[in-house]
Amino acid sequence: DQQVKQNSPSLSVQEGRISILNCDYTNSMFDYFLWYKKYPAEGPTFLISISSIKDKNEDGRFTVFLNKSAKHLSLHIVPSQPGDSAVYFCAASERMDSSYKLIFGSGTRLLVRP
Amino acid sequence: DAGVIQSPRHEVTEMGQEVTLRCKPISGHDYLFWYRQTMMRGLELLIYFNNNVPIDDSGMPEDRFSAKMPNASFSTLKIQPSEPRDSAVYFCASSSLWGETQYFGPGTRLLVL
Numbered sequence: 001d002q003q004v005k006q007n008s009p010s011l012s013v014q015e016g017r018i019s020i021l022n023c024d025y026t027n028s029m030f031d032y033f034l035w036y037k038k039y040p041a042e043g044p045t046f047l048i049s050i051s052s053i054k055d056k057n058e059d060g061r062f063t064v065f066l067n068k069s070a071k072h073l074s075l076h077i078v079p080s081q082p083g084d085s086a087v088y089f090c091a092a093s094e095r096m097d098s099s100y101k102l103i104f105g106s107g108t109r110l111l112v113r114p
Numbered sequence: 115d116a117g118v119i120q121s122p123r124h125e126v127t128e129m130g131q132e133v134t135l136r137c138k139p140i141s142g143h144d145y146l147f148w149y150r151q152t153m154m155r156g157l158e159l160l161i162y163f164n165n166n167v168p169i170d171d172s173g174m175p176e177d178r179f180s181a182k183m184p185n186a187s188f189s190t191l192k193i194q195p196s197e198p199r200d201s202a203v204y205f206c207a208s209s210s211l212w213g214e215t216q217y218f219g220p221g222t223r224l225l226v227l
Contacts, residue, residue: 043205046216101170103159
């Protein structure tokens with residue numbers, strides 16, 4: 001009963017092209033979504049977030065799109081760079097819930113080929 | 115800013131031994147979280163504190179696990195007795211406000227033989 005799902009365990013793209021990482025969720029009460037990036041032997045680092053009142057948030061090369069009706073969000077990286085090679089986790093939470101928790105997906109490993 | 119600090123970075127112990135993991139959150143952050151990452155279950159929240167008080171420990175797997183936060187700059191996660199299935203990477207994270215972005219430490223890789 002995973003509430004946050006990343007169905008693609010891995011993704012390989014050419015440098016300079018677009019990387020699209022996908023995430024689906026089941027809990028309609030989630031109202032805040034985040035993407036974290038993780039390099040080996042390091043902790044996850046925050047990348048970008050989006051509130052459920054928006055459908056898009058952009059930060060440099062990174063854009064997150066939220067489709068509430070489909071319970072789907074995606075992270076676009078344009079252009080992709082070799083340094084973007086990492087594991088990407090999406091996470092979701094109910095900010096109005098009195099017990100604040102982040103629920104993480106299982107991650108997608110991105111490889112950007114030079 | 116030093117970020118979230120965790121120690122040790124690696125721990126190898128034998129089944130039945132007590133294990134203590136340590137965390138120093140970012141100064142000024144009122145929320146502290148303990149996570150565990152395994153291949154089977156991914157990244158899961160174990161417990162979190164607000165102003166040194168445990169708020170939600172529903173993710174703590176069993177009574178062998180305990181966590182404390184004696185002051186704003188230090189927290190421990192203890193496993194006693196440890197078992198091989200406790201082998202995982204344990205992360206500590208902190209945030210400044212309720213519902214805000216969490217910042218993770220580098221993790222402690224635990225191996226219980």
